[in-house]
Amino acid sequence: MIRLHHVPFSRSFRVLWLLEELGLDFEVVPYDIRDGSLRGAFQELSPAGRVPALEIGGQVLFESGAIHEYLCETYSEAGLGRDPGTPQRARYLEALHFAETMAGCIEQLNIQHVFLRDPTQASPTVIKLVTARLAGTLRAMERMLEGQEYLLADGFSAADTMMGFNLFAAPYYVHLDAYPGLMAYRGRISARPAYSRARARDGEQTFYTRDFYPVPASGP
Missing domain, CATH: 3.40.30.10 (Glutaredoxin)
Structure with missing residues (x-):
């Protein structure tokens, strides 16, 4: 089991x-x-x-x-991994773990916007800095996808299941309209049958109550 x-x-x-x-x-x-x-x-x-x-x-x-x-x-x-010694091994590991750099930004924004029991404790300065950092990771991912359908040039891999999920959480904090490559990529991965089966088993999220959480004003 x-x-x-x-x-x-x-x-x-x-x-x-x-x-x-x-x-x-x-x-x-x-x-x-x-x-x-x-x-x-x-x-x-x-x-x-x-x-x-x-x-x-x-x-x-x-x-x-x-x-x-x-x-x-x-x-x-x-064939969803890339073995040591194969041409895409380094890029595979890089993408696999870059997913956590992006997810760390999303997590910090989740804490600031969603999970603080007292919303007045949220820091506009921290939110602004982390939102900018999240946007930077999205720009980097857009560059990683240039000229290819998936994160690796030789096709779909587990790097896509690690990194691709972030693109369904990041839009709560950064609009994806400025990243046409990411939008197209998100459409490709969400059309995969395995993704659809996984989403059907996922369950409903209960913590985001808005479609978008903007950077708050930091002063008058």
Whole structure:
């Protein structure tokens, strides 16, 4: 049994999507990010109390990047990883882990805009700086995609399931209209059958209450 511990519309969607791309049978165990269920016993699976956590082969893995590398090596016949010594290996690893640079910006903005119990504690200066940094990662991703359909020149890979998910969260903070390459890429990945199956199993997100969160005014 493969069991994915999952919060809808969170980093764990990356693993949910990859499992579908690999065609594996698995169970999804859902959690709510607000109800305290990621504390206590769950921390025996993921010490920081964060999803994803993946039970597989009698062990538990956490950290979505590590899970991606493990799954792609374990099910290498699917061709979603890039083996050492192959031409795209360096770019694959680069894209796989650049996903967390972008996701870190999204996480900080989530905290500032959405998860502070007292909204007055949010810092307009921090929001402005992190929003600019997020926009910078989007520009970098746009350049990575120039002249190709996916993040690697030789086709779709697990780097796309890691990085691609960010493009469904980033638009809450940065409009994607200025990035036509990213818009086209997002359309391609969302049209994949495995993506559609994963989204059907994802569940409804409950933390974004607006379509867009602008940078607040920092002064008069």
